[in-house]
Amino acid sequence: MVFNQDESLAYILCELTEELVVAKRDHLDWKIVQQIELLPNSETGEAAAAIKMSNDGRFLYTSSRAQSKISLFEVDPNTDLVAFKNAFDSQGDFPRDFELVADGEWLITANQRSNNLASFKVNKETGELNFSGHTIDIGAPVCISEVL
16 A cells, blocks of 8 residues: 555555555545556456555556556546556566665566566656666565665
8 A cells, every 4th residue: 555645545456356446535534436457458366466656646556466567557636546557567477566766767576486676767757667678686576675
């Protein structure tokens, strides 16, 4: 789960249904305002794993392990609802985790079953990912975090 900057919205990743749920805070309660598939028109693999938000709050990224995909969603600034934009191959098998690093300039995937990390350049205007062509072999990565 990640929150928007003022913590009035929660974006919740549902592992087994492979859905993204948007919940809005209403005083002390939370109300679901949207549910959307991570990979529209795809069979679910019951294996969603990670969710991250861009620094500017405009884009959400999720990983689907069974399909080895990173999904991109755009957050509408007027409605706070999300729209699926694209899905990208994680350049490995079973992306257990990923991280936005270098102030959101890069996205690194941790592909557990293929034993590798892969790097993608992030287009800050569109949120789109462009595989850098670089991977590194590492034994069964399951978590990745930028250390500052």
